[in-house]
Amino acid sequence: MSEIERYIAPTELAEAVEVLGHGGVTIVAGGTDLTPQINEGRRSYDATLMNIQRVRELKNISLENGEIRIGCLVTVSQIRYSDIIAEHAAILCETANCFASDQIRNAATIGGNVCNASPAGDMIIPLLVLGVSVELASWKDGAMQIRREPLNKFFTGPGKTIRHENELLIAVVFDQPSDNFVGQFRKSGPRPALEISTVTVGIGGDVRDGKFENVRVAFGAVGPTPMRGTVTEAALEGKTLNEDTIQAAVLAAGQDASPIDDIRATTWYRNHLIGVFTEELLNNVCQN
Amino acid sequence: MSVKTELEFTINGRPVNIEVPVDMTVLNLLRDMLDLKGTKYACGEGECGACTIEVDGMTINSCLMMAVDLQGREVMTIEGLSKGNALHPMQKSFVDHGAVQCGFCMPGMIIQANYLVKKNPDLTREEMKRGLEGNVCRCTGYTKVLDAVAAVVGLRG
Numbered sequence: 158m159s160e161i162e163r164y165i166a167p168t169e170l171a172e173a174v175e176v177l178g179h180g181g182v183t184i185v186a187g188g189t190d191l192t193p194q195i196n197e198g199r200r201s202y203d204a205t206l207m208n209i210q211r212v213r214e215l216k217n218i219s220l221e222n223g224e225i226r227i228g229c230l231v232t233v234s235q236i237r238y239s240d241i242i243a244e245h246a247a248i249l250c251e252t253a254n255c256f257a258s259d260q261i262r263n264a265a266t267i268g269g270n271v272c273n274a275s276p277a278g279d280m281i282i283p284l285l286v287l288g289v290s291v292e293l294a295s296w297k298d299g300a301m302q303i304r305r306e307p308l309n310k311f312f313t314g315p316g317k318t319i320r321h322e323n324e325l326l327i328a329v330v331f332d333q334p335s336d337n338f339v340g341q342f343r344k345s346g347p348r349p350a351l352e353i354s355t356v357t358v359g360i361g362g363d364v365r366d367g368k369f370e371n372v373r374v375a376f377g378a379v380g381p382t383p384m385r386g387t388v389t390e391a392a393l394e395g396k397t398l399n400e401d402t403i404q405a406a407v408l409a410a411g412q413d414a415s416p417i418d419d420i421r422a423t424t425w426y427r428n429h430l431i432g433v434f435t436e437e438l439l440n441n442v443c444q445n
Numbered sequence: 446m447s448v449k450t451e452l453e454f455t456i457n458g459r460p461v462n463i464e465v466p467v468d469m470t471v472l473n474l475l476r477d478m479l480d481l482k483g484t485k486y487a488c489g490e491g492e493c494g495a496c497t498i499e500v501d502g503m504t505i506n507s508c509l510m511m512a513v514d515l516q517g518r519e520v521m522t523i524e525g526l527s528k529g530n531a532l533h534p535m536q537k538s539f540v541d542h543g544a545v546q547c548g549f550c551m552p553g554m555i556i557q558a559n560y561l562v563k564k565n566p567d568l569t570r571e572e573m574k575r576g577l578e579g580n581v582c583r584c585t586g587y588t589k590v591l592d593a594v595a596a597v598v599g600l601r602g
Contacts, residue, residue: 161447164467166513185511192470192509193490206467208513234503258579259557261491263503264510351492351578 166208170294170327171301173209178296178323182207186230187264189257190273215268215327218242223333229268229326233280237262245333248283248340248361255344256280258351268326271308274318277354277378279344284308285375285385286340286361289331293324305330312382337363339445341438344377345422345430354378355422358410358434360442367397369442374435379414379427386413389435403439410435454515456481457525471507471515472496475522483523483552487581494580497553498522504560506579523552526559535559535597542593546584554580558594568598 161183167173176182183203185191194200209215215230220241227236236242237253256262256279270280271291290305308329311318320326334340340361346352357377363370372393374386392409396402416427447466454461456479465474475481475498487495489508496507499521526533532540535555545551554577561568561576568576573594574587582590 161467164448164450164513166450166516185514187509188470188511188514189491189506189509192511195468196489202468206513208511210514211516257491258494259560259576260494260497260504260506260579261509264505 160204161202161206162204164206164208166211168211168213170212170214173207173212174294174301174325175296176205176207177325179205180322181205182322184209184325186210186266186269187232189261189265190269209325220245220333224330225333226328226330227267228328229271230266231268233257233262233265233267233270234259236267236280246283246287246331246340248286248342248359249280252279252283252342252344252359255342261351267329271311271329272318272320272326274312274314274316274382276315276380276382277357278383279354279357279377281308281312281383282357282359282375282377283340283342283361284329284331285383286342286359286373287331287334288373289329291326292328292330293320294327295321295324303327309385312384314381334361335363337365339364339442341441343434343438345434353421356416356427356430356434358431358438360435360438362393362442364442364445368395369393369398370395374410374413376410376414376431378421379416379431384413386410388412393439398439398443403436406439407432407435450513452513452516454518454520456520457522465512467511467513469512471498471500471505471510471512471520474512474515475507481522481524485549485552487549492581493550494553494557495550497556497580499556499560502560502563504557521556523556526555533559535562535594538593538596539590542589542596544585544589544593550580550582554582554590558590558597562594562598566598568594570595 181203182205185208215228217228218239219226233253233256242249270278289308294303342359344357345355359375362372372390374389377383389409392406410431414431418424447468449464451464475484485495487493491506491509498507
């Protein structure tokens with residue numbers, strides 16, 4: 158096991174980002190993914206351990222000028238009980254409610270769930286449905302620079318993202334959904350929580366005059382990364398939801414997903430669930 | 446050896462000032478450095494809840510939390526729940542309902558149950574089940590555990 162040579166716990170964001178710029182930094186926040194990965198030998202510490210939990214400004218959820226911003230250190234519990242999120246993006250509360258256990262929700266951060274980049278990362282699915290972007294901060298020429306990238310371009314493989322080693326994911330941001338927005342999330346598993354997802358599906362869009370518009374569909378645990386279902390989105394965009402359009406979407410969902418056989422389920426079963434959940438969620442949208 | 450850092454926090458109302466290795470978990474700090482062995486190590490990966498403690502009034506798995514993150518915070522472990530030899534009402538209810546068998550999961554179970562009732566004094570039985578889903582018990586079958594918690598919130602078993 159590699160040795161930690163330096164420990165730092167900044168209170169200012171700029172300091173945290175500057176430290177990252179020197180390279181060789183392991184970031185710790187809630188610890189719920191990092192600790193087991195270290196214990197199992199799947200990961201080792203870099204020379205510097207940086208605890209970012211004291212950077213207070215990263216712990217807030219805000220709504221300003223039509224944009225919702227969730228700081229990277231916001232916990233899954235905070236999202237579950239946030240009034241702003243409940244009012245404008247209830248799909249996130251719903252997902253938070255199915256995420257792990259109370260004890261893990263109280264510690265796990267949204268930034269950690271996104272950066273861990275598990276194909277089965279639960280919170281990522283509603284974030285894709287909401288069309289969020291991530292803010293990545295880095296230190297350049299003596300100042301902090303921030304770039305924004307859409308979340309659907311963020312993941313490159315299991316545990317892999319476009320985030321550079323010297324960048325800190327500081328927030329997820331998205332436009333306040335319209336009053337017509339309906340979002341639905343479904344996760345597989347025999348119990349609501351503490352279950353690594355076999356399949357997750359999220360669907361959202363605006364229901365206007367009986368038509369489904371600005372549709373976003375996301376699938377989890379059915380490919381190497383959490384993904385947008387572009388074929389399904391195209392099948393649904395601008396359509397009136399009825400038996401025919403829903404069945405067309407179910408077929409499209411099968412084309413979007415490329416699940417594997419693994420310890421949790423077979424390819425056949427995952428494909429089956431994708432269809433069942435897509436149909437179920439679209440029926441729910443109809444009822445809203 | 447990893448580098449160390451000095452931490453100040455309170456544990457069960459008592460201030461602590463201690464130097465810890467920066468890669469230590471809260472659970473190891475409690476058991477190995479502070480001799481508070483009520484909090485149990487079982488799965489070590491956040492699945493079972495035996496190591497549940499409260500930090501700043503929120504329950505967490507102490508096997509997953511880094512000790513360095515305790516700086517300036519308030520910790521409560523099972524040792525902080527009773528007053529001397531007088532059991533806390535939640536502990537007494539577990540005893541009265543026969544909800545404890547081997548007992549290994551109980552410190553975590555009781556800390557989590559107490560947290561749920563503090564957060565919501567009108568807890569329903571369904572909410573208890575959801576709230577305790579992160580605490581695994583291999584002896585009791587949970588029914589008596591739920592009866593014990595229900596008695597504290599005044600529900601009939």
